[in-house]
Amino acid sequence: MLAAERRDFLVARLERDGKIVAKDLARELGISDDSMRRDLRELAAAGLSQRVYGGALPVSPAIADYATRGTISVDAKARIGRAAAELIRPGSTVILDGGTTALAVARALPGDLRATIVTHSPTVASALIHLPDIEIFMIGGRVFKHSAVTSGAAAAEAAAGVNADLFLLGVTGVHAESGLTTDDADEAAMKRLLSRRSAETWVLASSEKIGAASRFAVLALSEVAGVITDAADDDPTVTDLRGRGHEVLSA
Structure with missing residues (x-):
């Protein structure tokens, strides 16, 4: 051959x-x-x-630029956003990651929700401005344009002072063996730090990220509460994840 x-x-x-x-x-x-x-x-x-x-x-196709990713799986991300929004309890403090799926979560929050949202994404923070009872804390730092999030030493220092009930984490790859991955080392480190500052972490993953992998490890699946995805129940990776005892919430 x-x-x-x-x-x-x-x-x-x-x-x-x-x-x-x-x-x-x-x-x-x-x-x-x-x-x-x-x-x-x-x-x-x-x-x-x-x-x-x-x-x-x-x-993972999710390593494309931000504008391109905004056109991928739009309806699926909206469903994931609505499912993730239901995990947010009134009065809680939530860290909301950056990226297009996290933006869908921000857009899905009910207008009467009273909560505190911490984010390192300018686009997510902007999407929350109109919600009267949402208190917004913005983590500053160097803006990583691929995902429209801040990263680097200044962002890490600010994030170290946060204590949250829930972290809604975006990644570019979810695989039963390779775990949770993304395509930038600094962004992966920031995501790990934000997860450590939260009592519970749930992963936002549209179906194109399920079974895929990127270059840098974020967390093992054993370190998160579960995955929210639109992937079909009979998807091989979803079946594998559940078979290994990981929680998968269908959107």
Whole structure:
């Protein structure tokens, strides 16, 4: 099998199985482990997969720019936003992450909700302005334009003083084995810090993020209360997550 043919084969296998186990596939194709690793490097460089230890996973489409992501799964994100909004209790303090799904949560909050929202997203804060009984605390710092959130030392220092009841976390990848991931190291660190400042963390994940992975680990699934998603109940990753004892809330 020629290199180009192997690439097409790997893409098809990734679409069928949702993952590539390098050693197993090298044995199946009768090629060396080094040849398989080279093929996987080339596949990742072409943006067709995300390399992980031992193989590869589907790459998340949520690593696109902010404007593009705003056009992806709009209805699904609105449903997730409504489901997440129901987790917010009157009088509670909630950390709301940045990104397009978190923005859908802000837009889904009822007009009479009395709560405190802490966010490091200027777009999320702006979406809350019209709600009369929402107190907004904005975490400042350098703006990371991909997700329209602040990050860096100043943001981390401000976040360290927060104590919240709930953190609604956005990620670009949810995978039963690789956990929760995103595509920027500083953003991943900020998300971990915000999770530590909250009593409970729920993950916001539209279906294109389910079963996908990005470069940097955020948290293990065991560190969050559950995942809110529009993915079908029979989705292989959803089934796997529930089989491992993780809570999945269908939106």
